[in-house]
Amino acid sequence: MTEKSLTSSAPLTPEQFGRLAAAGGAAPSLHNSQPWRFRATDDRTGMLVFADRSRAVPATDPTARALHISVGAAVLNIRVAAAALGLSTRLRLLPDVAQPDLVAELRFVPPGPGEHSAADAELHPAIGVRHSSRRPFTNRDVPERLVGDLMAAADHEGVVLAMLEEAETRRVLELTADAERRTAADIAREAELRSWVRLEAPANDGIPAAALGPLDRDARVPMRSFTGHPPTGVPASARFEPLPQLATFTTAHDDRSAWVRTGMALERVWLLATLHDVRASVLHQAVEWPDTRWQLRDPETGPGYVQIVLRLGFGPPGAKTPRRPVAEILELD
Numbered sequence: 001m002t003e004k005s006l007t008s009s010a011p012l013t014p015e016q017f018g019r020l021a022a023a024g025g026a027a028p029s030l031h032n033s034q035p036w037r038f039r040a041t042d043d044r045t046g047m048l049v050f051a052d053r054s055r056a057v058p059a060t061d062p063t064a065r066a067l068h069i070s071v072g073a074a075v076l077n078i079r080v081a082a083a084a085l086g087l088s089t090r091l092r093l094l095p096d097v098a099q100p101d102l103v104a105e106l107r108f109v110p111p112g113p114g115e116h117s118a119a120d121a122e123l124h125p126a127i128g129v130r131h132s133s134r135r136p137f138t139n140r141d142v143p144e145r146l147v148g149d150l151m152a153a154a155d156h157e158g159v160v161l162a163m164l165e166e167a168e169t170r171r172v173l174e175l176t177a178d179a180e181r182r183t184a185a186d187i188a189r190e191a192e193l194r195s196w197v198r199l200e201a202p203a204n205d206g207i208p209a210a211a212l213g214p215l216d217r218d219a220r221v222p223m224r225s226f227t228g229h230p231p232t233g234v235p236a237s238a239r240f241e242p243l244p245q246l247a248t249f250t251t252a253h254d255d256r257s258a259w260v261r262t263g264m265a266l267e268r269v270w271l272l273a274t275l276h277d278v279r280a281s282v283l284h285q286a287v288e289w290p291d292t293r294w295q296l297r298d299p300e301t302g303p304g305y306v307q308i309v310l311r312l313g314f315g316p317p318g319a320k321t322p323r324r325p326v327a328e329i330l331e332l333d
């Protein structure tokens with residue numbers, strides 16, 4: 001192979017762009033808002049990923065932090081789908097200050113010598129089966145070795161994943177319960193939340209009834225109540241695992257780039273967990289209030305901004321959630 005053939009890129013076909021966009025669109029997002037748009041570059045060797053502010057969730061996410069995390073997760077999926085096509089991705093985050101909604105530019109190239117896009121390709125089968133599992137998990141621990149691999153996966157994106165010890169877990173659960181109570185009393189946030197729940201009419205966004213879970217009968221695991229207090233239209237309450245396994249994603253800075261990288265780390269970790277039959281659900285409530293978010297910082301591990309709290313474990317898979325069709329999120333011209 002010549003030097004040139006290792007580095008030059010061939011244009012992708014519309015079908016390949018469709019596959020990349022479908023993978024991006026399968027990412028997790030706050031309330032399944034899917035706040036992204038994708039555009040093929042003019043030379044068809046790359047893809048631009050935009051934040052779609054028309055799909056923001058402003059009462060819950062006034063700074064668009066969660067929106068950027070969601071878009072970051074989509075970027076990671078596109079990268080993994082490109083690897084499954086045998087391509088490496090050259091990635092630039094926030095490449096143009098004049099276009100603030102342009103979150104990432106991805107250029108697809110043949111892998112260089114020693115590049116391991118094969119490792120990314122291995123995550124590909126998990127994209128279509130990863131879903132939030134909001135049901136009780138068993139008491140079985142996530143294996144130590146996998147925990148190490150999940151930490152390395154987050155570190156790959158420059159984000160620190162910490163698996164919490166018991167005392168820290170209890171502290172984070174209390175902060176989450178406090179935040180959940182506050183959200184319940186906030187008319188704007190409650191109304192916004194309900195506007196994303198789809199109990200009857202089928203839709204291609206938002207959260208369907210089948211994906212909602214019960215609340216914890218013993219009130220130890222403060223799952224988000226999507227349909228109010230008391231909840232309606234969801235399974236009856238159930239007994240959750242007594243001590244959930246929680247992980248936090250922390251970054252050194254709290255800017256748009258850190259948020260996008262958090263989304264990439266979240267999705268890399270979630271896909272890897274999925275390949276090992278480990279389920280996950282996000283407990284985001286405490287991150288949504290400035291003071292509970294501040295208290296989430298672990299005094300032991302020093303400064304850093306907690307971006308996401310993830311509950312991990314073994315249990316039933318999450319239900320499928322809908323997505324907008326590719327034609328709505330991908331621009332080819």
Ligand SMILES: Cc1cc2nc3c(=O)[nH]c(=O)nc-3n(C[C@H](O)[C@H](O)[C@H](O)COP(=O)(O)O)c2cc1C
Nearest residue numbers: 028029030031032066131132224282283284285321
């Ligand atoms: C930034 C962010 C915050 C989220 N917060 C919560 C949460 O607090 N509670 C919850 O049950 N799910 C939460 N989710 C999960 C989304 O609701 C879920 O990804 C979306 O509905 C799509 O469903 P899926 O994960 O099954 O594909 C969050 C996801 C993201 C990306």
